[in-house]
Amino acid sequence: MDWRVLVASGQMIPLYGYRVIKLCLVIVGAFEQTLLEKSNSAKIIDDVNSAALGSLMIDGFGAPIRWVSGEVLIKINIMAWKVSLDKLSTRLNLSLRGIEIPTITCPICSCAGESCSHLFFSCSMARNITTKLARWWEFDCPDLFSYDDWLEWFHSLRLLKGFKDILDGVFYVMWWVIWKYRNQTLFGSSQPRMDMLFDEIVLLSFTWCSNKCKNNFDWIFWMKCPRSLSL
Numbered sequence: 001m002d003w004r005v006l007v008a009s010g011q012m013i014p015l016y017g018y019r020v021i022k023l024c025l026v027i028v029g030a031f032e033q034t035l036l037e038k039s040n041s042a043k044i045i046d047d048v049n050s051a052a053l054g055s056l057m058i059d060g061f062g063a064p065i066r067w068v069s070g071e072v073l074i075k076i077n078i079m080a081w082k083v084s085l086d087k088l089s090t091r092l093n094l095s096l097r098g099i100e101i102p103t104i105t106c107p108i109c110s111c112a113g114e115s116c117s118h119l120f121f122s123c124s125m126a127r128n129i130t131t132k133l134a135r136w137w138e139f140d141c142p143d144l145f146s147y148d149d150w151l152e153w154f155h156s157l158r159l160l161k162g163f164k165d166i167l168d169g170v171f172y173v174m175w176w177v178i179w180k181y182r183n184q185t186l187f188g189s190s191q192p193r194m195d196m197l198f199d200e201i202v203l204l205s206f207t208w209c210s211n212k213c214k215n216n217f218d219w220i221f222w223m224k225c226p227r228s229l230s231l
């Protein structure tokens with residue numbers, strides 16, 4: 001066999017792999033709206049997402065992932081990447097894909113269509129959490145209405161790089177918690193507690209951060225204000 005055929009075949013593998021993963025994401029994206037959130041099949045999402053991540057790092061599918069290093073879970077990074085590209089199966093996105101759903105209204109506030117921009121930034125719940133997060137981190141609470149708004153604000157934020165990396169991860173965790181709450185509201189057997197969301201973000205991000213900075217990480221300082229930590 002001509003060696004050039006072998007080389008060409010090898011070069012095609014990432015391409016086909018990428019397409020398979022993309023298809024999986026589309027299927028899972030539609031599917032998770034219904035059955036996956038209720039079953040242990042959620043592991044499939046993690047598996048597909050992990051596989052997709054490998055593909056994404058090779059192929060640069062869509063936009064590059066703004067990867068937060070350390071112990072932020074892969075699924076949380078993937079989640080943030082989906083937020084950045086508006087790739088989550090929000091009601092508005094499902095409707096735009098031609099999937100028939102009873103309503104496109106936000107299940108949290110019922111005040112607007114459920115888009116990524118609304119759910120994670122302009123929804124009253126997201127704004128409430130962002131206000132608490134800003135108070136916790138001791139910065140002025142920005143008016144954010146989309147991921148692009150958030151990114152522009154985040155780039156302009158004057159903060160030491162170490163703290164900025166941590167804050168980046170905290171926002172990722174926040175989006176993860178909001179999406180989980182939204183899915184539990186829609187598909188869970190009982191209504192989750194909205195008043196616990198901020199505490200969950202503080203705890204979950206602490207777990208990640210304390211693993212990353214083992215030597216000088218203190219829960220009391222973390223709760224008070226992460227900027228009071230010595231990195």
Ligand SMILES: [Zn+2]
Nearest residue numbers: 106108109123
């Ligand atoms: Zn809303």
